[in-house]
Amino acid sequence: MHYMEKIMIKYLLIFPLLMVQFDLHGANHVVKMLNQGSGGVMVFEPAVLKVAVGDSVTFQSTDAAHNSASLPGMIPENAVSWNGQLSRDITVTLTQPGVYAYQCTPHSMMAMVGVIQVGDDASNLETVKAKAQMVKSSFVMNQTRLDDYLAEL
Numbered sequence: 001m002h003y004m005e006k007i008m009i010k011y012l013l014i015f016p017l018l019m020v021q022f023d024l025h026g027a028n029h030v031v032k033m034l035n036q037g038s039g040g041v042m043v044f045e046p047a048v049l050k051v052a053v054g055d056s057v058t059f060q061s062t063d064a065a066h067n068s069a070s071l072p073g074m075i076p077e078n079a080v081s082w083n084g085q086l087s088r089d090i091t092v093t094l095t096q097p098g099v100y101a102y103q104c105t106p107h108s109m110m111a112m113v114g115v116i117q118v119g120d121d122a123s124n125l126e127t128v129k130a131k132a133q134m135v136k137s138s139f140v141m142n143q144t145r146l147d148d149y150l151a152e153l
């Protein structure tokens with residue numbers, strides 16, 4: 001057998017194994033933190049995201065001076081909260097199905113918020129929507145943003 005054929009066969013044997021590894025670890029999704037996006041100023045993009053259980057999400061510090069922090073009482077029970085540093089990427093792995101809402105701490109009053117639904121699960125959606133009524137009372141602009149995002153789930 002020729003050398004190149006041997007290499008090809010090795011590659012064909014190894015490649016499916018790599019795919020299985022990748023699947024076990026879940027996919028990664030990127031949410032950009034922006035001063036200006038298609039949805040307005042001070043936005044996460046995409047602000048509404050649906051992922052599978054075990055997937056990870058990287059909040060990317062595309063523009064500086066933003067962070068991502070999960071909102072208390074607005075993530076599934078037993079889910080791990082997160083609180084990213086300003087101007088830093090943060091990657092979270094979402095292992096609990098349900099709805100997650102998060103904000104950018106310095107721009108919370110500007111409704112810089114986002115939502116993620118994990119595993120097509122809406123069991124805590126009503127809880128999150130109820131809590132959103134209190135959160136949005138602090139918004140000085142984009143008052144309907146959080147409601148609009150949640151309505152997409």
Ligand SMILES: [Cu+2]
Nearest residue numbers: 066104107112
């Ligand atoms: Cu921000």
